[in-house]
Amino acid sequence: MPQDKTYDMVVYNGTVLTVNRTFDVLEKGLVLIADGRLERMEEKASKQALPKARQVIDAQGGIIMPGLVNTHTHAPMSLFRGLADDLPLMTWLNDYIFKVEGRWLNPETVHTATLLSCAEMLLSGTTTFCDGYFFEDSVAEAVKESGMRAILGQGIVDFPAPGVPEPGKNVAEALRFIQEWQGKTSLIEAGLFCHSPYTCSEETLRQARRVADDTGSLFQIHVAETQDEVRAVEAKHGLSPLQYLDKLGVLKPRTLLVHAIWVHEADMACMARSDVGISVTTESEMKLASGVPPVPAFLKKGLSVGIGTDGCASNNNLDMLQEMDFLSKLHKVKHLDPTVLPAQEVLYLATRGGAEAIGLGGQTGSLEVGKRADLIIIQTHRPHLTPLYDPASHLVYAASGSDVQDVIIDGQLVVRDRTVLTIKVEEVMTAVEALAREIAS
């Protein structure tokens, strides 16, 4: 190591989980950051002096790991967290969610609620997320302030939607959003989010696909979420939702399929052939009783899978550490096989796997020299994480978001000792609480 070099940041005194191809672990690791990227990583010899750096972060013996990648959110829905639960899906959507969305969403409320979600995500270790919603410009403004990395998709649906009263202009509005935000900041990538094959027409889906292709952006869509959806699409098009999307030419690289629960072998063959990404949102899919996607089969077939929380009206939090726990345990009991989805594999899905599924694998998702410096520090000296035999086991089965101590994104410290440095969290909570009082009354 050149002795005279001064780094922007050094992180030391922790166990580094790289989540690289060989899952290398650096005991007493040293992570050196310059220009927002990981410049060097090594084990620190006991008498070795720390290299010079403008900022020195002591991990206090904790775990230093890649920031978590949440591949599916509707960030502004934190406004409706716990407003309605334990209801049939259509009652929940039609009698509660769509009504409050129509009544309460505007650029200002979306901005405020997104800041709240960003604070929650940061405090639970998420550094990158992939969002789909309406008033996505306001989401982007909030994300920019938060310092998070994100892919943001403007929502497309064939009925009047928040901010898009004329459905005929939905794809044009998404294009405008993409053009507005593409390249504006290095941390935000703009894209689009078609709601589903049953709420978007053939023409809408084709147009949206064209926009995504022309702009090189991510095409997100909910698909095969419920048995009702499968029946409806089959009745109308004579094809499964996946095969219908395939026929329309929607399935290709830079597509993120969200849920993909009710799929069969032929569907999975389509997915594998077209090199799409998949986001599974276990807690939300359990809570809404949608079903259980065949995640072990996806992985066996080499499909690219990431983990998402979904919006926190159906979860009801954005805690990716808990999400890992649910994913692993649900599939173990479903298959009556405790070896399914072991801790290390689940940790991969929540980090590098997720980054790859949304097309950011080159930038983030693991701690490897050359990647952007997105990392988090987990404090393990706590009763529920004591003793520590295996860091991956603790992360998946014992930790929760509140064990995250520090968060660094693109080389910038955004959470220090559980304080978010980029968002006025007290003010945001107060504003959301005031809004919620109006919504409840």
Next chain:
Amino acid sequence: MPQDKTYDMVVYNGTVLTVNRTFDVLEKGLVLIADGRLERMEEKASKQALPKARQVIDAQGGIIMPGLVNTHTHAPMSLFRGLADDLPLMTWLNDYIFKVEGRWLNPETVHTATLLSCAEMLLSGTTTFCDGYFFEDSVAEAVKESGMRAILGQGIVDFPAPGVPEPGKNVAEALRFIQEWQGKTSLIEAGLFCHSPYTCSEETLRQARRVADDTGSLFQIHVAETQDEVRAVEAKHGLSPLQYLDKLGVLKPRTLLVHAIWVHEADMACMARSDVGISVTTESEMKLASGVPPVPAFLKKGLSVGIGTDGCASNNNLDMLQEMDFLSKLHKVKHLDPTVLPAQEVLYLATRGGAEAIGLGGQTGSLEVGKRADLIIIQTHRPHLTPLYDPASHLVYAASGSDVQDVIIDGQLVVRDRTVLTIKVEEVMTAVEALAREIAS
């Protein structure tokens, strides 16, 4: 309220969830405690002065609720948290757990590891737990120090066990433990824990039942946990595990059946007739891939059900708030019905339901005048619990153990602002970490 009365403690400035028969909620509630019991509860008028009290606890706008009741633990197993995961059950037990138990358990390590578990349980809001393990005297000593309420069962198994090298003396040892601890402190009730119908002989089960009856103590047993167990018991006795226990006269009031996963209608009829309690340990049952017990059917039949975490070698924490989340969501997706196990019902199971299942319903499990003062305060002014429309929803779907701020047991403050007042947590963690280094090497 008599103006001159001085209470031992007053808790104010929070929303009180009583979890009584009618699930009453007191906004801006006032909880008055004297002699370790709940003496009075009411809503505080805005200008009303606080009554006089030796100790005043400000809930800071949070939720004041009954302490959580963990109906199944093996407290000392925190020593083996994360030592071995993702393995077939028999490999996990025979190649790891039984080996390290045999090698590392002694009165001192059991005492230390139990203190660690008590600290973890207190910090996540559990005030009462029901344990079954070996060296249970050491468990009892630790629990006494911690200030927790517990039912502790000395383990009984028909092979050499930690502290009981001669299986022939297993029931006598349990009787000795019960006689030693029965009535020693008001917070600890001594009982026994037969490991299972396949590791205890007919004669052992009958003798243990007699001891439990003679001493009026709780009889705990794992039963119908795996399909293999059912097959083995059926092959040997020609009866299902439940019907076999029924034939032996084991099933009667003051029995806690743990797991009860692989049961059919006739088994449930047995259980209902004999007025037993049931402990479901969702996360552990998922992680070990044991199966999913028919909890909605249990409740429909009026069976007495509580929630447990199991030992944290198979969970891997003791967080009852997360356990509620898993229970509710697992049964929703299993039945493809989001209305199954709604938040309020799950909250009941984790508190009053659990207390009733282990026979402590008269003392704890709800905030009702006359019961012992076992209560916790949840801090809700946090991003992941904002906004708050429905406290029960947040407790089940959004909160985790780290949201517990204060814990009061039997009228004594044992956790204040997330600091355990009864246990030297740093010393205990250091001791367990040192032990774990030896175990790992």
